[in-house]
Amino acid sequence: MDFIYYEDLTFTIALLLYMLSTIVFFIYLVGKKEKVGKYGVYASIGGFAIHTISMILRVIESRRLPLSNQFEFASSFAWGIVLCYILIQLYYKFTSVGGFVMPLAFLMMGYASTLSKEIRPLMPALQSNWLTFHVASAVISYGSFAVACGLAIMYLYNSRSKDKDKKVFLDNEVCDYLSYRVIGFGYLMLTIVIVSGAIWAKAAWSRYWAWDPKETWSLITWLIYSVYIHLRFNRGWKGRPAALFAVIGFICVIFTFVGVNIFLPSLHSYK
Template sequence: MMLPLLEMENILFYGSFSLYVLGMVLFFAFLIGKKEGAGLWATRAMWAAFACHSLALAARGLGAGRVPLSNQYEFATSFAWGIALLFLIFERRFHFKAMGAFVAPVVIIVIGYAAMQNKDVRPLMPALQSAWLVFHVATAVISYGAFGVAFGISAMYLIRGRMKEDDFIAKHVPNLEMLDLISYRAVAFGYLFLTLVMITGAIWAQKAWARYWAWDPKETWSFITWIIYSIYLHMRVVKGWRGKKAAWFALIGFLCVLFTYIGVNTLLPSIHSYAGAVSTIL
Protein backbone atom coordinates (compact mmCIF):
# COMPACT_ATOMS: atom_id res chain seq x y z
CA MET A 1 0.00 0.00 0.00
CA MET A 2 2.79 2.38 0.94
CA LEU A 3 4.78 2.08 -2.30
CA PRO A 4 1.87 2.70 -4.73
CA LEU A 5 0.80 5.76 -2.72
CA LEU A 6 4.31 7.20 -2.72
CA GLU A 7 4.60 6.55 -6.46
CA MET A 8 1.30 8.36 -6.92
CA GLU A 9 2.59 11.19 -4.75
CA ASN A 10 5.65 11.54 -6.96
CA ILE A 11 3.50 11.79 -10.11
CA LEU A 12 1.15 14.30 -8.48
CA PHE A 13 4.08 16.34 -7.16
CA TYR A 14 5.66 16.78 -10.59
CA GLY A 15 2.24 17.31 -12.13
CA SER A 16 1.63 20.20 -9.74
CA PHE A 17 5.12 21.55 -10.42
CA SER A 18 4.41 21.59 -14.16
CA LEU A 19 1.06 23.30 -13.64
CA TYR A 20 2.62 25.96 -11.42
CA VAL A 21 5.16 26.66 -14.17
CA LEU A 22 2.35 26.86 -16.73
CA GLY A 23 0.47 29.26 -14.45
CA MET A 24 3.56 31.46 -14.09
CA VAL A 25 4.10 31.60 -17.86
CA LEU A 26 0.46 32.51 -18.40
CA PHE A 27 0.61 35.21 -15.74
CA PHE A 28 3.64 36.69 -17.52
CA ALA A 29 1.70 36.58 -20.82
CA PHE A 30 -1.18 38.31 -19.06
CA LEU A 31 0.87 41.12 -17.51
CA ILE A 32 3.59 41.65 -20.12
CA GLY A 33 1.66 40.68 -23.23
CA LYS A 34 -1.56 42.22 -21.86
CA LYS A 35 -3.61 39.22 -22.90
CA GLU A 36 -6.67 39.07 -20.67
CA GLY A 37 -7.52 35.50 -21.67
CA ALA A 38 -4.12 34.35 -20.43
CA GLY A 39 -4.94 35.73 -16.98
CA LEU A 40 -8.08 33.62 -16.75
CA TRP A 41 -6.22 30.46 -17.76
CA ALA A 42 -3.35 31.32 -15.43
CA THR A 43 -5.70 31.35 -12.45
CA ARG A 44 -7.23 28.05 -13.59
CA ALA A 45 -3.75 26.54 -13.90
CA MET A 46 -2.88 27.67 -10.37
CA TRP A 47 -6.07 26.17 -8.97
CA ALA A 48 -5.37 22.90 -10.82
CA ALA A 49 -1.78 22.93 -9.53
CA PHE A 50 -2.97 23.56 -5.98
CA ALA A 51 -5.50 20.71 -6.19
CA CYS A 52 -2.86 18.36 -7.58
CA HIS A 53 -0.40 19.51 -4.91
CA SER A 54 -2.97 18.90 -2.16
CA LEU A 55 -3.56 15.36 -3.44
CA ALA A 56 0.21 14.79 -3.49
CA LEU A 57 0.47 15.81 0.16
CA ALA A 58 -2.48 13.57 1.04
CA ALA A 59 -0.89 10.62 -0.77
CA ARG A 60 2.40 11.28 1.01
CA GLY A 61 0.67 11.34 4.37
CA LEU A 62 -1.26 8.13 3.73
CA GLY A 63 1.82 6.41 2.33
CA ALA A 64 4.02 7.46 5.25
CA GLY A 65 1.32 6.78 7.83
CA ARG A 66 1.73 10.22 9.42
CA VAL A 67 1.30 13.91 8.75
CA PRO A 68 3.77 14.83 5.94
CA LEU A 69 5.60 17.58 7.83
CA SER A 70 8.64 15.80 9.18
CA ASN A 71 11.68 16.42 6.97
CA GLN A 72 13.23 18.88 4.52
CA TYR A 73 11.31 17.64 1.50
CA GLU A 74 7.96 17.47 3.25
CA PHE A 75 8.22 20.90 4.77
CA ALA A 76 9.51 22.49 1.55
CA THR A 77 6.63 21.12 -0.51
CA SER A 78 4.20 22.18 2.25
CA PHE A 79 5.84 25.62 2.28
CA ALA A 80 5.16 25.98 -1.47
CA TRP A 81 1.61 24.72 -0.89
CA GLY A 82 1.10 27.39 1.76
CA ILE A 83 2.24 30.18 -0.56
CA ALA A 84 -0.08 28.91 -3.30
CA LEU A 85 -2.98 28.70 -0.84
CA LEU A 86 -2.50 32.26 0.44
CA PHE A 87 -2.04 33.55 -3.11
CA LEU A 88 -5.32 32.01 -4.24
CA ILE A 89 -7.10 33.43 -1.19
CA PHE A 90 -5.73 36.94 -1.78
CA GLU A 91 -6.33 36.75 -5.52
CA ARG A 92 -9.93 35.77 -4.93
CA ARG A 93 -10.37 38.42 -2.24
CA PHE A 94 -8.89 41.37 -4.14
CA HIS A 95 -9.56 40.27 -7.72
CA PHE A 96 -6.31 41.17 -9.41
CA LYS A 97 -4.48 38.55 -11.38
CA ALA A 98 -1.30 40.55 -12.00
CA MET A 99 -0.13 39.52 -8.53
CA GLY A 100 0.39 36.03 -9.92
CA ALA A 101 3.31 37.19 -12.06
CA PHE A 102 5.16 38.06 -8.84
CA VAL A 103 4.00 35.33 -6.47
CA ALA A 104 4.04 32.31 -8.82
CA PRO A 105 7.85 32.51 -9.25
CA VAL A 106 8.21 32.31 -5.46
CA VAL A 107 6.12 29.13 -5.45
CA ILE A 108 8.31 27.71 -8.24
CA ILE A 109 11.52 28.46 -6.34
CA VAL A 110 10.31 26.79 -3.15
CA ILE A 111 8.79 23.72 -4.79
CA GLY A 112 11.92 23.47 -6.96
CA TYR A 113 13.97 23.36 -3.76
CA ALA A 114 11.67 20.61 -2.50
CA ALA A 115 12.27 18.61 -5.69
CA MET A 116 16.01 18.57 -4.91
CA GLN A 117 15.55 17.05 -1.43
CA ASN A 118 15.67 13.42 -0.39
CA LYS A 119 12.13 12.00 -0.61
CA ASP A 120 12.75 8.82 1.38
CA VAL A 121 10.20 8.08 4.09
CA ARG A 122 11.90 7.43 7.41
CA PRO A 123 10.51 6.66 10.88
CA LEU A 124 10.05 9.68 13.07
CA MET A 125 12.76 10.33 15.63
CA PRO A 126 11.55 10.39 19.25
CA ALA A 127 11.69 14.19 19.47
CA LEU A 128 9.32 14.45 16.50
CA GLN A 129 6.75 12.02 17.90
CA SER A 130 4.60 14.74 19.37
CA ALA A 131 1.21 16.26 18.63
CA TRP A 132 2.94 19.64 18.81
CA LEU A 133 4.69 18.79 15.52
CA VAL A 134 1.44 19.31 13.59
CA PHE A 135 0.56 22.58 15.33
CA HIS A 136 4.08 23.98 15.06
CA VAL A 137 4.77 23.13 11.43
CA ALA A 138 1.24 23.85 10.19
CA THR A 139 1.38 27.39 11.61
CA ALA A 140 4.79 27.82 9.97
CA VAL A 141 3.36 26.79 6.59
CA ILE A 142 0.57 29.39 6.84
CA SER A 143 2.93 32.07 8.16
CA TYR A 144 5.52 31.50 5.44
CA GLY A 145 2.77 31.43 2.82
CA ALA A 146 1.49 34.85 3.89
CA PHE A 147 5.00 36.30 3.94
CA GLY A 148 5.62 34.87 0.46
CA VAL A 149 2.52 36.68 -0.83
CA ALA A 150 3.62 39.90 0.91
CA PHE A 151 7.03 39.54 -0.78
CA GLY A 152 5.46 39.29 -4.23
CA ILE A 153 3.11 42.22 -3.64
CA SER A 154 5.92 44.37 -2.24
CA ALA A 155 8.07 43.64 -5.29
CA MET A 156 5.10 44.64 -7.42
CA TYR A 157 4.79 47.87 -5.42
CA LEU A 158 8.42 48.80 -6.12
CA ILE A 159 7.99 48.52 -9.90
CA ARG A 160 4.41 49.81 -10.10
CA GLY A 161 5.57 53.39 -10.61
CA ARG A 162 7.64 52.33 -13.62
CA MET A 163 4.73 50.72 -15.42
CA LYS A 164 3.44 52.69 -18.35
CA GLU A 165 -0.08 53.68 -17.41
CA ASP A 166 -2.76 52.59 -19.85
CA ASP A 167 -6.26 51.11 -19.67
CA PHE A 168 -4.95 47.58 -19.08
CA ILE A 169 -2.65 48.58 -16.21
CA ALA A 170 -5.31 50.79 -14.65
CA LYS A 171 -7.79 47.92 -14.75
CA HIS A 172 -5.62 45.02 -13.65
CA VAL A 173 -2.83 46.47 -11.50
CA PRO A 174 -3.84 48.14 -8.22
CA ASN A 175 -2.52 51.59 -7.41
CA LEU A 176 0.31 52.05 -4.94
CA GLU A 177 -1.99 52.70 -2.01
CA MET A 178 -3.90 49.45 -2.55
CA LEU A 179 -0.73 47.41 -3.04
CA ASP A 180 0.66 48.85 0.19
CA LEU A 181 -2.54 47.91 2.03
CA ILE A 182 -2.63 44.35 0.67
CA SER A 183 1.04 43.80 1.57
CA TYR A 184 0.37 45.08 5.09
CA ARG A 185 -2.57 42.71 5.54
CA ALA A 186 -0.50 39.75 4.32
CA VAL A 187 2.34 40.63 6.72
CA ALA A 188 -0.05 41.11 9.66
CA PHE A 189 -1.68 37.75 8.95
CA GLY A 190 1.70 36.03 8.63
CA TYR A 191 2.96 37.70 11.81
CA LEU A 192 0.04 36.32 13.81
CA PHE A 193 0.88 32.80 12.71
CA LEU A 194 4.63 33.37 13.13
CA THR A 195 3.96 34.25 16.76
CA LEU A 196 2.05 30.98 17.11
CA VAL A 197 5.02 29.21 15.51
CA MET A 198 7.30 30.62 18.21
CA ILE A 199 4.91 29.68 21.03
CA THR A 200 4.19 26.15 19.84
CA GLY A 201 7.88 25.62 19.10
CA ALA A 202 8.83 26.62 22.63
CA ILE A 203 6.24 24.27 24.13
CA TRP A 204 7.40 21.45 21.87
CA ALA A 205 11.05 22.12 22.80
CA GLN A 206 10.16 21.85 26.48
CA LYS A 207 8.47 18.50 25.83
CA ALA A 208 11.33 17.17 23.66
CA TRP A 209 14.46 18.66 25.24
CA ALA A 210 13.29 19.96 28.63
CA ARG A 211 13.92 23.62 27.74
CA TYR A 212 11.85 26.30 26.09
CA TRP A 213 14.73 28.10 24.38
CA ALA A 214 18.43 27.38 23.82
CA TRP A 215 19.57 29.97 21.23
CA ASP A 216 20.10 27.26 18.68
CA PRO A 217 20.88 28.86 15.25
CA LYS A 218 17.38 28.03 14.00
CA GLU A 219 15.82 29.56 17.09
CA THR A 220 18.05 32.61 16.88
CA TRP A 221 17.22 33.30 13.23
CA SER A 222 13.55 32.68 13.82
CA PHE A 223 13.68 35.33 16.53
CA ILE A 224 15.50 37.72 14.17
CA THR A 225 12.74 37.16 11.60
CA TRP A 226 10.07 37.84 14.20
CA ILE A 227 11.88 41.04 15.24
CA ILE A 228 12.06 42.29 11.64
CA TYR A 229 8.33 41.86 11.13
CA SER A 230 7.68 43.34 14.59
CA ILE A 231 9.61 46.45 13.56
CA TYR A 232 7.62 46.59 10.33
CA LEU A 233 4.29 46.51 12.15
CA HIS A 234 5.43 48.89 14.88
CA MET A 235 6.72 51.48 12.42
CA ARG A 236 3.60 51.22 10.35
CA VAL A 237 1.13 51.53 13.21
CA VAL A 238 3.02 53.98 15.43
CA LYS A 239 5.10 55.97 12.94
CA GLY A 240 2.77 55.69 9.96
CA TRP A 241 5.29 54.03 7.66
CA ARG A 242 3.97 53.50 4.15
CA GLY A 243 5.31 53.09 0.64
CA LYS A 244 8.83 52.05 -0.29
CA LYS A 245 10.14 51.71 3.26
CA ALA A 246 7.40 49.26 4.15
CA ALA A 247 7.86 47.38 0.86
CA TRP A 248 11.60 46.98 1.42
CA PHE A 249 10.99 45.74 4.96
CA ALA A 250 8.58 43.11 3.64
CA LEU A 251 11.18 41.98 1.09
CA ILE A 252 13.94 41.78 3.69
CA GLY A 253 11.66 39.91 6.08
CA PHE A 254 10.93 37.18 3.55
CA LEU A 255 14.61 36.85 2.64
CA CYS A 256 15.23 36.31 6.33
CA VAL A 257 12.51 33.64 6.32
CA LEU A 258 14.28 31.86 3.46
CA PHE A 259 17.63 32.05 5.25
CA THR A 260 16.07 30.76 8.47
CA TYR A 261 14.65 27.80 6.61
CA ILE A 262 17.29 27.05 3.95
CA GLY A 263 20.44 28.95 4.91
CA VAL A 264 20.62 27.81 8.53
CA ASN A 265 20.06 24.18 7.56
CA THR A 266 22.79 24.40 4.92
CA LEU A 267 25.41 26.56 6.62
CA LEU A 268 24.96 26.26 10.38
CA PRO A 269 24.85 23.21 12.65
CA SER A 270 21.48 22.99 14.36
CA ILE A 271 19.52 20.45 16.36
CA HIS A 272 16.66 21.19 13.96
CA SER A 273 18.61 19.73 11.05
CA TYR A 274 19.44 16.31 12.45
CA ALA A 275 18.60 13.20 10.47
CA GLY A 276 16.41 15.07 8.03
CA ALA A 277 14.21 16.29 10.83
CA VAL A 278 11.86 19.21 10.68
CA SER A 279 13.34 22.44 9.40
CA THR A 280 11.03 25.05 10.73
CA ILE A 281 11.06 28.13 12.88
CA LEU A 282 10.93 27.37 16.59
Protein backbone atom coordinates in the same frame (compact mmCIF):
# COMPACT_ATOMS: atom_id res chain seq x y z
CA MET B 1 -1.65 0.78 -5.15
CA ASP B 2 1.82 2.24 -5.56
CA PHE B 3 1.37 5.40 -3.55
CA ILE B 4 4.99 6.53 -3.93
CA TYR B 5 4.78 6.37 -7.73
CA TYR B 6 1.56 8.38 -7.82
CA GLU B 7 2.84 10.81 -5.20
CA ASP B 8 5.92 11.43 -7.32
CA LEU B 9 3.81 11.78 -10.45
CA THR B 10 1.33 14.24 -8.91
CA PHE B 11 4.19 16.22 -7.36
CA THR B 12 5.80 16.58 -10.80
CA ILE B 13 2.49 17.59 -12.41
CA ALA B 14 1.94 20.18 -9.67
CA LEU B 15 5.46 21.52 -10.24
CA LEU B 16 4.78 21.79 -13.97
CA LEU B 17 1.45 23.53 -13.37
CA TYR B 18 3.10 26.04 -11.04
CA MET B 19 5.69 26.66 -13.74
CA LEU B 20 2.91 27.01 -16.32
CA SER B 21 1.00 29.47 -14.16
CA THR B 22 4.21 31.50 -13.68
CA ILE B 23 4.69 31.68 -17.46
CA VAL B 24 1.02 32.46 -18.13
CA PHE B 25 0.99 35.21 -15.50
CA PHE B 26 4.11 36.66 -17.07
CA ILE B 27 2.38 36.74 -20.45
CA TYR B 28 -0.64 38.31 -18.74
CA LEU B 29 1.44 41.06 -17.13
CA VAL B 30 3.16 41.79 -20.44
CA GLY B 31 0.17 41.37 -22.78
CA LYS B 32 -2.45 42.71 -20.32
CA LYS B 33 -5.19 40.44 -21.60
CA GLU B 34 -7.67 39.61 -18.84
CA LYS B 35 -8.44 36.20 -20.34
CA VAL B 36 -4.78 35.15 -20.11
CA GLY B 37 -4.77 36.09 -16.41
CA LYS B 38 -7.73 33.78 -15.86
CA TYR B 39 -5.75 30.88 -17.33
CA GLY B 40 -2.95 31.71 -14.89
CA VAL B 41 -5.43 31.48 -12.02
CA TYR B 42 -6.80 28.17 -13.36
CA ALA B 43 -3.26 26.75 -13.63
CA SER B 44 -2.53 27.85 -10.05
CA ILE B 45 -5.73 26.31 -8.69
CA GLY B 46 -5.17 23.12 -10.73
CA GLY B 47 -1.58 22.89 -9.50
CA PHE B 48 -2.73 23.43 -5.94
CA ALA B 49 -5.39 20.71 -6.20
CA ILE B 50 -2.90 18.19 -7.61
CA HIS B 51 -0.26 19.24 -5.10
CA THR B 52 -2.84 18.58 -2.35
CA ILE B 53 -3.46 15.10 -3.79
CA SER B 54 0.30 14.49 -3.81
CA MET B 55 0.50 15.43 -0.15
CA ILE B 56 -2.49 13.24 0.74
CA LEU B 57 -0.81 10.28 -0.99
CA ARG B 58 2.32 10.94 1.06
CA VAL B 59 0.22 11.05 4.23
CA ILE B 60 -1.30 7.67 3.34
CA GLU B 61 2.13 6.20 2.61
CA SER B 62 3.93 7.62 5.64
CA ARG B 63 0.94 7.55 8.02
CA ARG B 64 1.75 11.00 9.31
CA LEU B 65 1.50 14.58 8.09
CA PRO B 66 4.19 15.54 5.56
CA LEU B 67 5.92 18.08 7.81
CA SER B 68 8.99 16.28 9.08
CA ASN B 69 11.97 16.82 6.81
CA GLN B 70 13.35 19.42 4.46
CA PHE B 71 11.58 18.06 1.36
CA GLU B 72 8.24 17.77 3.12
CA PHE B 73 8.46 21.23 4.58
CA ALA B 74 9.64 22.80 1.30
CA SER B 75 6.72 21.17 -0.50
CA SER B 76 4.32 22.28 2.26
CA PHE B 77 5.83 25.77 2.15
CA ALA B 78 5.06 26.00 -1.59
CA TRP B 79 1.58 24.65 -0.84
CA GLY B 80 1.13 27.33 1.86
CA ILE B 81 2.18 30.09 -0.55
CA VAL B 82 -0.32 28.96 -3.18
CA LEU B 83 -3.05 28.52 -0.56
CA CYS B 84 -2.57 32.10 0.69
CA TYR B 85 -2.50 33.38 -2.88
CA ILE B 86 -5.69 31.51 -3.85
CA LEU B 87 -7.52 32.79 -0.75
CA ILE B 88 -6.58 36.36 -1.68
CA GLN B 89 -7.52 35.71 -5.28
CA LEU B 90 -10.93 34.32 -4.32
CA TYR B 91 -11.65 37.16 -1.88
CA TYR B 92 -10.31 40.17 -3.75
CA LYS B 93 -10.09 38.92 -7.36
CA PHE B 94 -6.72 40.63 -7.87
CA THR B 95 -5.41 38.47 -10.71
CA SER B 96 -2.09 40.27 -11.11
CA VAL B 97 -0.99 39.21 -7.60
CA GLY B 98 -0.41 35.74 -9.05
CA GLY B 99 2.24 37.13 -11.37
CA PHE B 100 4.39 38.02 -8.39
CA VAL B 101 3.50 35.22 -5.98
CA MET B 102 3.40 32.13 -8.20
CA PRO B 103 7.07 32.48 -9.22
CA LEU B 104 7.95 32.24 -5.50
CA ALA B 105 5.77 29.14 -5.13
CA PHE B 106 7.35 27.63 -8.24
CA LEU B 107 10.88 28.34 -6.95
CA MET B 108 10.08 26.76 -3.59
CA MET B 109 8.55 23.75 -5.30
CA GLY B 110 11.62 23.57 -7.55
CA TYR B 111 13.84 23.60 -4.46
CA ALA B 112 11.71 20.79 -2.96
CA SER B 113 12.17 18.75 -6.14
CA THR B 114 15.96 18.78 -5.61
CA LEU B 115 15.66 17.23 -2.14
CA SER B 116 15.45 13.60 -1.12
CA LYS B 117 11.83 12.40 -1.12
CA GLU B 118 12.63 9.38 1.00
CA ILE B 119 9.99 8.70 3.63
CA ARG B 120 11.64 8.12 6.98
CA PRO B 121 9.92 7.32 10.24
CA LEU B 122 9.85 10.06 12.83
CA MET B 123 12.82 10.33 15.14
CA PRO B 124 11.90 10.32 18.85
CA ALA B 125 12.13 14.10 19.30
CA LEU B 126 9.58 14.64 16.51
CA GLN B 127 7.03 12.21 17.92
CA SER B 128 4.76 14.84 19.39
CA ASN B 129 1.34 16.30 18.69
CA TRP B 130 3.01 19.71 18.72
CA LEU B 131 4.74 18.84 15.43
CA THR B 132 1.53 19.30 13.44
CA PHE B 133 0.58 22.53 15.14
CA HIS B 134 4.10 24.00 15.07
CA VAL B 135 4.94 23.19 11.47
CA ALA B 136 1.46 23.77 10.04
CA SER B 137 1.44 27.29 11.51
CA ALA B 138 4.93 27.79 10.04
CA VAL B 139 3.63 26.77 6.60
CA ILE B 140 0.81 29.33 6.81
CA SER B 141 3.07 32.00 8.28
CA TYR B 142 5.83 31.56 5.69
CA GLY B 143 3.21 31.32 2.93
CA SER B 144 1.76 34.66 4.04
CA PHE B 145 5.17 36.31 4.13
CA ALA B 146 5.84 35.03 0.60
CA VAL B 147 2.57 36.54 -0.63
CA ALA B 148 3.40 39.82 1.14
CA CYS B 149 6.83 39.74 -0.50
CA GLY B 150 5.19 39.20 -3.92
CA LEU B 151 2.90 42.17 -3.28
CA ALA B 152 5.87 44.28 -2.17
CA ILE B 153 7.79 43.36 -5.34
CA MET B 154 4.72 44.31 -7.37
CA TYR B 155 4.64 47.65 -5.54
CA LEU B 156 8.33 48.27 -6.21
CA TYR B 157 7.93 47.34 -9.87
CA ASN B 158 4.82 49.43 -10.21
CA SER B 159 6.34 52.50 -8.59
CA ARG B 160 9.38 52.37 -10.86
CA SER B 161 7.66 51.28 -14.04
CA LYS B 162 7.41 53.80 -16.84
CA ASP B 163 4.53 51.83 -18.23
CA LYS B 164 1.63 54.22 -17.92
CA ASP B 165 -0.94 51.63 -18.85
CA LYS B 166 -1.03 49.87 -15.50
CA LYS B 167 -4.55 48.55 -15.62
CA VAL B 168 -3.53 44.94 -14.91
CA PHE B 169 -1.46 45.87 -11.88
CA LEU B 170 -2.95 46.54 -8.51
CA ASP B 171 -3.22 50.12 -7.46
CA ASN B 172 -0.14 51.01 -5.42
CA GLU B 173 -2.15 51.95 -2.35
CA VAL B 174 -4.02 48.63 -2.43
CA CYS B 175 -0.78 46.73 -2.95
CA ASP B 176 0.80 48.48 0.00
CA TYR B 177 -2.15 47.88 2.35
CA LEU B 178 -2.68 44.30 1.32
CA SER B 179 1.02 43.54 1.83
CA TYR B 180 0.78 45.04 5.32
CA ARG B 181 -2.33 43.07 6.23
CA VAL B 182 -0.88 39.81 4.96
CA ILE B 183 2.29 40.48 6.97
CA GLY B 184 0.10 41.13 10.02
CA PHE B 185 -1.48 37.69 9.60
CA GLY B 186 1.88 36.03 8.94
CA TYR B 187 3.31 37.76 12.01
CA LEU B 188 0.49 36.42 14.18
CA MET B 189 1.10 32.93 12.80
CA LEU B 190 4.86 33.29 13.32
CA THR B 191 4.14 34.15 16.95
CA ILE B 192 2.18 30.89 17.18
CA VAL B 193 5.12 29.06 15.56
CA ILE B 194 7.57 30.41 18.13
CA VAL B 195 5.27 29.86 21.12
CA SER B 196 4.27 26.33 20.10
CA GLY B 197 7.93 25.55 19.42
CA ALA B 198 8.86 26.78 22.89
CA ILE B 199 6.18 24.66 24.58
CA TRP B 200 7.26 21.63 22.55
CA ALA B 201 10.96 22.24 23.28
CA LYS B 202 10.10 22.33 26.99
CA ALA B 203 8.53 18.87 26.71
CA ALA B 204 11.24 17.37 24.52
CA TRP B 205 14.48 19.05 25.54
CA SER B 206 13.65 20.50 28.97
CA ARG B 207 14.20 24.13 27.96
CA TYR B 208 11.68 26.30 26.17
CA TRP B 209 14.40 28.46 24.69
CA ALA B 210 17.97 27.36 24.04
CA TRP B 211 19.17 29.86 21.42
CA ASP B 212 19.33 27.11 18.83
CA PRO B 213 20.09 28.76 15.42
CA LYS B 214 16.67 27.89 14.01
CA GLU B 215 14.75 29.35 16.92
CA THR B 216 17.11 32.34 17.06
CA TRP B 217 16.52 33.05 13.38
CA SER B 218 12.77 32.73 13.91
CA LEU B 219 13.15 35.37 16.61
CA ILE B 220 15.24 37.54 14.27
CA THR B 221 12.52 37.25 11.60
CA TRP B 222 9.93 38.14 14.25
CA LEU B 223 12.01 41.16 15.30
CA ILE B 224 12.38 42.34 11.69
CA TYR B 225 8.64 42.17 11.11
CA SER B 226 8.07 43.81 14.52
CA VAL B 227 10.16 46.76 13.34
CA TYR B 228 8.15 46.85 10.10
CA ILE B 229 4.82 46.85 11.96
CA HIS B 230 5.92 49.54 14.45
CA LEU B 231 7.34 51.82 11.80
CA ARG B 232 4.29 51.36 9.68
CA PHE B 233 1.74 51.90 12.41
CA ASN B 234 3.40 54.59 14.47
CA ARG B 235 5.52 56.39 11.94
CA GLY B 236 3.27 56.07 8.96
CA TRP B 237 5.90 54.14 7.00
CA LYS B 238 4.29 53.28 3.71
CA GLY B 239 5.18 52.75 0.13
CA ARG B 240 8.70 52.03 -0.99
CA PRO B 241 10.53 51.65 2.37
CA ALA B 242 7.75 49.42 3.67
CA ALA B 243 7.91 47.31 0.50
CA LEU B 244 11.70 46.97 0.83
CA PHE B 245 11.28 45.91 4.44
CA ALA B 246 8.71 43.27 3.41
CA VAL B 247 11.26 41.85 0.96
CA ILE B 248 14.03 41.88 3.60
CA GLY B 249 11.68 40.12 6.03
CA PHE B 250 11.04 37.38 3.49
CA ILE B 251 14.78 36.98 2.87
CA CYS B 252 15.06 36.34 6.64
CA VAL B 253 12.27 33.75 6.36
CA ILE B 254 14.11 31.99 3.55
CA PHE B 255 17.36 32.04 5.51
CA THR B 256 15.57 30.66 8.58
CA PHE B 257 14.17 27.85 6.48
CA VAL B 258 16.98 27.01 4.06
CA GLY B 259 20.11 28.85 5.21
CA VAL B 260 20.09 27.67 8.82
CA ASN B 261 19.83 24.04 7.71
CA ILE B 262 22.74 24.44 5.31
CA PHE B 263 25.11 26.77 7.15
CA LEU B 264 24.40 26.47 10.85
CA PRO B 265 24.41 23.29 12.96
CA SER B 266 21.03 23.09 14.63
CA LEU B 267 18.79 20.75 16.55
CA HIS B 268 16.26 21.56 13.83
CA SER B 269 18.37 20.22 10.94
CA TYR B 270 16.03 17.44 9.85
CA LYS B 271 17.45 16.80 6.39
